[in-house]
Amino acid sequence: MIGRISTLLYGILCYLVFFATFLYAIAFLGDFGVPRTIDSGSQGSVGRALAINAGLLALFALQHSIMARSWFKRAWTRIVPPAAERSTYVLFSSVALILLFWQWRPIGGSVWQVDNGPTRIAIYGVYAVGWLLLLVATFLINHFDLFGLRQVYLHFRGQEYTGLKFRTPGLYRLMRHPIYFSWLCIFWATPRMTIAHLVFAVATTGYILMAIQLEERDLIRAYGDAYRRYKRQVPSILPVRLGRETSENKLPELTPGAVPQTVEYPGN
Numbered sequence: 001m002i003g004r005i006s007t008l009l010y011g012i013l014c015y016l017v018f019f020a021t022f023l024y025a026i027a028f029l030g031d032f033g034v035p036r037t038i039d040s041g042s043q044g045s046v047g048r049a050l051a052i053n054a055g056l057l058a059l060f061a062l063q064h065s066i067m068a069r070s071w072f073k074r075a076w077t078r079i080v081p082p083a084a085e086r087s088t089y090v091l092f093s094s095v096a097l098i099l100l101f102w103q104w105r106p107i108g109g110s111v112w113q114v115d116n117g118p119t120r121i122a123i124y125g126v127y128a129v130g131w132l133l134l135l136v137a138t139f140l141i142n143h144f145d146l147f148g149l150r151q152v153y154l155h156f157r158g159q160e161y162t163g164l165k166f167r168t169p170g171l172y173r174l175m176r177h178p179i180y181f182s183w184l185c186i187f188w189a190t191p192r193m194t195i196a197h198l199v200f201a202v203a204t205t206g207y208i209l210m211a212i213q214l215e216e217r218d219l220i221r222a223y224g225d226a227y228r229r230y231k232r233q234v235p236s237i238l239p240v241r242l243g244r245e246t247s248e249n250k251l252p253e254l255t256p257g258a259v260p261q262t263v264e265y266p267g268n
Helices: 002-030 046-066 070-076 082-103 117-141 149-156 178-188 195-223 225-233
Strands: 110-113 192-194
Touching (some): 002 117, 046 195, 070 082, 070 195, 195 225
């Protein structure tokens, strides 16, 4: 019982670290309200700043991608209890982001700057909608499973963990990766695009495009024709579908398998 309680407390702690990091990320990328943002701080040489920022982004991408792969999870759960595997992933992702917030180097110069009041408000509106859609997308597929709380809770209750069934609720009927779509809105919606912000946006967009390929390969391997059919019927990250929808192509409300969990925080 002590082990179950400690696992539950560990999962809650990991979630609280994530939630604090999530809130800081809103201010960090929006460039307001916190001591260090994507465009604040002293500026050094451009070459040094680019090298440090590239290293921080690479570290986050590697952690996010490697720890999400099934082969890593199989090896990792020989060390970490299976019930705590997801929480540990969330914790490591949060630590990687905290390191990025702490060590990020601003780079002067603006790629674009919008001074018109209504246009600035509209851009910030897209930024806010991106964060809102991100939260909505996680709750549509089960927010608490995505961030490890369901796993540690079931373990605490002595119940066996079962994967989520394959569903296509709400946004998932419009695009396969609404979480990725939300992140793209967040990364690019800024009235002042500095060089540092552009580096961040380009690098993370490239990571998203790469991560989609890796994740969908794993999903096809895991769920076979169910995911292949879903992939044919629903666009990837833009809610645009070419051609008319026929009754054969319409998605069922529920099919066997598991929910396609795209970027988990903020990827898989």
